[in-house]
Amino acid sequence: MRIALVSPKGPLYRSRGGVFKKSLRYQPLTLTTLAALVPPELNPEFALYDEGTGDVPLDIDADIIGLTVLTGSAPRAYELADEYRRRGRTVVLGGPHVTLVPEEAQRHADAICVGYAEESWPQLLRDHAAGCLKPRYEQGADFALVNLPFARRELLDKRYYLTQAVFEATRACAHKCEFCVSPTAWGRKQFQKPIEHVVEDIKRVGRRRILFIDLNLISDVAYARALFAALIPLKVRWFGLSTSLIGRDPALMDLMAQSGCTGLLIGFESISSSGLGTIDKKFNDPALYAELIRDLHKRGITIQGCFVFGNDEDTLDTFDATAEFVIKTRIDLPRFAILTPFPATPLYKRLQAEGRITTRDWELYDGQHVVFRPRHMTAAQLLAGHERAWKEVYRWGPILSRMRHAGSQVPLSLAANIGYRFYAHHLHTHYTCDFPQVADQGERLCVSP
Ligand code: B12
Ligand code: SF4
Structure with a gap:
């Protein structure tokens, strides 16, 4: 499965025209953690894009595209998500903003992950591979940070x-x-x-x-x-x-x-x-x-x-x-x-x-x-x-x-x-x-x- 993971950025944090220099930028764990959680049996091939360090292409060729959404980056994430879907890609949204206002995010995605995704994201990917993707996946009531892979x-x-x-x-x-x-x-x-x-x-x-x-x-x-x-x-x-x-x-x-x-x-x-x-x-x-x-x-x-x-x-x-x-x-x-x-x-x-x-x-x-x-x-x-x-x-x-x-x-x-x-x-x-x-x-x- 070809999986693209994208971290869109608001104007202040974007590599092009932003004001955040390398001296202030450490590598976040969101995309690398999501990559590590992909079940190996899906034979994943990854492409990761951080808009804080480079441009994000519109013509991503992947079986599924996941975008992480903060409130400040939501308009940009939705713009990208809408475009990817227009081009026939399957789009998943997750992150703090999606967790805060899931109904809004749902309008821009084939599926959303609400809350922490250690359990729901692998399940979502298995469902997608089996052709039965659901529109919404939630963090379980008994969620715990156990049996974790290491971030990629x-x-x-x-x-x-x-x-x-x-x-x-x-x-x-x-x-x-x-x-x-x-x-x-x-x-x-x-x-x-x-x-x-x-x-x-x-x-x-x-x-x-x-x-x-x-x-x-x-x-x-x-x-x-x-x-x-x-x-x-x-x-x-x-x-x-x-x-x-x-x-x-x-x-x-x-x-x-x-x-x-x-x-x-x-x-x-x-x-x-x-x-x-x-x-x-x-x-x-x-x-x-x-x-x-x-x-x-x-x-x-x-x-x-x-x-x-x-x-x-x-x-x-x-x-x-x-x-x-x-x-x-x-x-x-x-x-x-x-x-x-x-x-x-x-x-x-x-x-x-x-x-x-x-x-x-x-x-x-x-x-x-x-x-x-x-x-x-x-x-x-x-x-x-x-x-x-x-x-x-x-x-x-x-x-x-x-x-x-x-x-x-x-x-x-x-x-x-x-x-x-x-x-x-x-x-x-x-x-x-x-x-x-x-x-x-x-x-x-x-x-x-
Ligand atoms: C690194 C970081 C940044 C980085 C980059 C963030 C990014 N992803 O682009 C920078 C420096 C740019 C940044 C800036 C800001 N940030 Co910040 N940041 C963080 C921080 C410290 C770590 C993120 C991280 O790596 N987490 C670890 C990963 C594993 O967790 P996660 O990202 O939540 O991902 C999990 C789930 O959310 C979910 N998930 C997330 N994305 C996706 C996507 C898909 C497809 C799926 C399936 C699942 C999924 O799965 C993951 C595993 O469970 C968090 C705090 C924290 N500890 O989480 C704050 C946090 C995300 N930031 C926050 C805030 C407030 C800001 C700023 C406003 C700070 C400021 N005052 O200037 C700015 C706003 C930027 C903007 N334009 O919106 C808030 C969120 C606010 C919001 N409503 O969106 C947080 C939660 C901190 C807080 N105090 O509450 N931030
Ligand atoms: S709730 Fe906790 S993490 Fe949030 S601002 Fe207060 S002390 Fe900090």
Whole structure:
């Protein structure tokens, strides 16, 4: 069976005209995991296409074409899916957006996979081979991450990525932040791979610097402890994601450092407690942020700090105050996003009930556009303030100050900082400028500070 797997990208992330440089691009696991799950008895021949690294052809000659769909890439995925079907191909859609709004996706596919597809995708392919493809396949109620094959990383060209040494140990997260797709799409029970499987995967890939893409590695502390302990003998240096709650467990932080953690992505989201209350992320305590950052730095762990602008407590002062906090605390790699009501999430339902969603053009749901009416500012002010914060923290002064404390991590940290500086200065080229004020502010903000 000839199987093509496609990862379409929204304009910001596309190789042609996008602003995401190789220094920021690691190899995702979606397509390579799906390839590994194909039953061998189908004699698969694969073609994998990541639109983040190259163009996706329209004349793909395959027995079945699978596309992965994020909300921001949905219009592009549907455009491709419709074209492939027009050309007589069988098209399957899956991924977070399909899981959030299956009925919509169904209109563009011969079949969809809702939820995690470790069991449903092989079944779908067997049905297709037998000529009895069903329109919809679902993640089973007893879904578990067991008896897994290893991702077929070699099917994507490694030259296009900063690293291929990308792993996942768990899926989903126990928290319920209002804006996050994870609890809505996959529930709050964390799925966990057997630790021996994760260790074996890391050994097979054989790299010393590795990256975990798990949404929250410390969601289940007992599992986290066991995983970190198992990493110690591997002598790897790893980067992963955690919540700020790591700061309240010094023993786990020590174990994490001992296991080789050299970088953590943390969703700080806001420097205001009341702002965090409006997005149901009250477990974050801004009063403890500076101490957490110091504690991690002391242990040699750098921080990719993520903030989101646009909650109902944010005002025009929030942007500068947040940028100032980021610079002062020397968060190593700051990232800002605009609050985005992904469909079916509690945030989406609330804003919809309040009549505040201004567009359902999913292409703009990429975390860098304003798709709702903010409470204390205009959409244009939110967009412009967000862009200003990016540019402020990626001035050369703050970058150099961060580098002075980056120790042995300078080469990687510098490359990523320069990548994000480029991103900060090119973001505006992707604004559709629906708001006239933004065009004006955009001009002003284009001038290098
Ligand atoms: C790598 C990654 C990216 C990469 C590339 C993603 C891609 N596939 O193109 C980049 C950096 C481009 C990216 C960008 C963004 N991302 Co992202 N990303 C991830 C991340 C960390 C890992 C994806 C991965 O490899 N997962 C492992 C694989 C095995 O799981 P999976 O992709 O879910 O696939 C399984 C199922 O979903 C299903 N499946 C998926 N696709 C298909 C296709 C078919 C045919 C079938 C049958 C099944 C199937 O089968 C797989 C096995 O079960 C996930 C979080 C996570 N840990 O999953 C977030 C995630 C996908 N991203 C998310 C978000 C919010 C974003 C951004 C908005 C971030 C931002 N604020 O800027 C942007 C938006 C980009 C856009 N234009 O839409 C959300 C999803 C949002 C949504 N509603 O679509 C996630 C889930 C994170 C979260 N916190 O909730 N991201
Ligand atoms: S802690 Fe992170 S992954 Fe978990 S629900 Fe909140 S935003 Fe989502």
